[in-house]
Amino acid sequence: MGDYNKPLPHPNEISQPFWDAAKRHELQIQRCNACGTHIFYPREACSECLAADLIWIPVSGKGKLYSYTIAQAPTHPAFADDVPYVIAIVELEEGPHITTNLVGCQPDQVTIGMPVVASFEDVNAEMTLVKFRPE
C-alpha cells in the first residue's frame, strides 16, 4: 500500500471531517442548519442559501448510479494497470452527487439507476477513498 501512485486528495480544514469519516468507513456529508439542504462537496457556506451554518451528519451511503463511463484507456498514466475501470457519478439518497469508482461489478453489468452502496478503500495508511459497489 505504500507505493500507491494515483492522485490522492489533499484535505484542507474544511474537508478534513469527510476524509476522517471515510477512514472510519463512514460516509458523512454536510447539512445546512438554516435551510436543511444536504451539501457535497464540503464547503464553508450552504450552496443554496449561503448560510455559514453547516454541520456534519452521517448518511446512509446508499444511492443510485446516475452515470458512468468505462475507461478503456487510462484517464491518467497512474491508472494504466486498472483498465478497464468504471468512473461514476452516484446520486446519494440524500440528494447530492458524488464522483466515485464503481467496484465489485463487471463493467458490462453496470446500468444507470442501479442501487449502490458506499464501499471504502484504504489506499494507504493515511487515506481512504469512497467507492461504491452494487447494493
Next chain:
Amino acid sequence: MSIKGKAAISGFAEMPPQKGAGNITPLGIIANMAREAIADAGLEKSDIDGLLTGWALSDYSVLWPSVVADYLQIRPTYFNQVELGGASAAGMVWRAAAAIEAGMCNTVLCVVGDRRARARQMPPFPSIEAEFDAPYGLIAANPGYALIAQRHKYEYDTTAEQMAKVAVDQRKSACQNPSALFGNKEIDIDDVLNSRMIVDPLHLLEIVSPCTGGGAFIVTSTERAKDGPHRPVVLLGAGEAGGHSSITHARSLTTSLVKPAAEAAFHMAGVTPQDMDFVQPYDCYTITVIVTLEDAGFCEKGEGGRFVEDHDLSYAGDFPCNTHGGQLSFGQPGLAGGMSHVIEGARQLMGRGEGRQVKDASIGYVNGNGGIMAEQCSLVLGV
C-alpha cells in the same frame, strides 16, 4: 441599451493547426495572427486600442494580457483575459462589442495561440476537483463528456451510430478545408465505431486531437467596419451562461447551459434557430454537438441523435454544421479551437468559404463551450 448590431468582425487570421509542438512559441503565434488579422481588416497596428486574449496552456502565467500587449507593443485602453475555456473566443466577441459601445475603445484585437500542451505544462485544475474527482480518475475532459454521453443514451436512446455521424459529416467539410488537420480522407460510421474505445461510449474518432495553432479576429464598430475590405460580420445577438465546474455538480448532464445562452442570443437578435443558414457549435466531442443542437433549439430535447441522423451536416447539406470540419477534424489548438468556430462563422458570412462556402449564407449561429459544458457563449452573426 443593447449591443445588437453595434459592432462587427471586420477581419481575421487563422494558423493551420500542426500536429506537433512546432518550432514556435504561443507569443510568436499570437504575433503572427495579430499581424495577419490587422492586415486582413485593412488596418494598421496603431488602430488597435483594445485587446482581448486568452491563456495558452503551454505558456501559463498571471498578467497574461500585459504580456501580450508588451510582446506586440500595443497600448490598449481596454484589455483583459477572457477565461471561459473553449467559450473564450465567443465571449470575446460580445465583450469587445460592449467595450466599444461603452466608449472604452474603438477597435479590439481578439487573439489566442497555443502549442500542443505537454502534461507538465498544464495549469493546475480547481482544488475541489483535485480533491474529489481526480482520485477516481475523473481527470480532464474525456471522462466528463463520456458521463454526459452515457446519460444521454440512457435518457433518450441516442445511439452510437448517431453520435458517430457527427464526426462523419463534419469530415466531409474538412476535406474541403486545406487547413484541417484531418482533411485528406473521408470516414464512415464504421470507421468511427471501429476506432479505439477510449472512455465508453466515446471512440477515438469522436474526440478532438490537441495540436498547435492560433487565430485572431478584429472587432470594431459596425460603422467603422464598413470602411474595411470585407463585408462586416455584425454581432446580432449574444448570450452567456455558467454555473458549475465539475460535471458531477452540474444541475443536469443532458440539458446544458447552452439553453439559456442560446435563448438570450436569439432573443437579442430577434430571430429563431430556424432562421440560421449554418451553425458552428463547439465540438470537442460528438455528444457536445448533439446536446448543443437540442439546447439551442434546433430540435426537441432528446431528438438530437435522430436530428443528426436525418440531416446532412456537411457544408453542402441541408443543415451545414461546423463547415471547417469542426475541431474533431480541424484540430484543437488550445483556445484557438474555440476561435475556429467564430472565424469560420465570419468566413462564411464574408463569402470567403471557397470550396466549402454555404450558398447565400447571411446569418449563422456560433457556440463556444468551455470546461465540461461549464461555460457557454452563443452568438448570432449576420451580414
